[in-house]
Amino acid sequence: MALDDASAEFHDFFERHHAELARLAHLLTGEADTADDLAADAFVALWHRWDRVQRADHPVAYARGVVTNMARARIRALIRERRRIHLFWSALPGRAQHPDVDAVMDVRRALARLPFRKRACVVLRHALDLSEKDTALALGTSVGTVKSQTSKAMAELQRLLGAQAAEELTGTRN
Incomplete structure (x- = not known):
């Protein structure tokens, strides 16, 4: 398949499914801005694997899986970050009893x-x-x-x- 054909098919796929995948990301993360970023990142990943996506039995399901995995990774990263911040602040000796x-x-x-x-x-x-x-x-x-x-x-x-x-x-x- 020529690059132009693949590009046109990908563009069509993007137009048909972007809103749904962004909505999925929003529902998974609860953050509209993060959802837009995740959807964009998912489409970049899908483009890089476009030949695999096209061969999939259910390309939209494949795309949903990519968004879900990216959302999961984002949530896990936030949890790890919050834990590190909590550990950092709880370890400080001069911690205020009643912070402003x-x-x-x-x-x-x-x-x-x-x-x-x-x-x-x-x-x-x-x-x-x-x-x-x-x-x-x-x-x-x-x-x-x-x-x-x-x-x-x-x-x-x-x-x-x-x-x-x-x-x-x-x-x-x-």
Whole structure:
């Protein structure tokens, strides 16, 4: 089969089944944005295995299986991440008995507004207390990028939270 024929068949398959597979991902994860990402990732995987999908007895069932497996992997990864975060915070010796829930929520909202790389730099540097070098290794980037992204992220957090709150968050003084 020529690439153009395969491409046309895949496009037709995508048009007929994208909405259903995105809906399936949404129902499995409960997150609309994640569902769109999972459906897109599933279609990329399906395209890479398009010859196998075409030969399947039930191509749509095959596609549903891909989405289901990706959703399962996503949920498991989130569970592992939450466990690691819980273990990290529960192991801290100076843990507050009565944390300021409003402040915690403000910080979480402010961090969520940062682009991923900036948020990752701040969290790795200040919450996990990694060095710039270890942060760069974890993110697969240079130390200079970590420095600039952390600096820009801190400026953004200061704008969002106020200077004093940002200093308390990171334990730094400007």
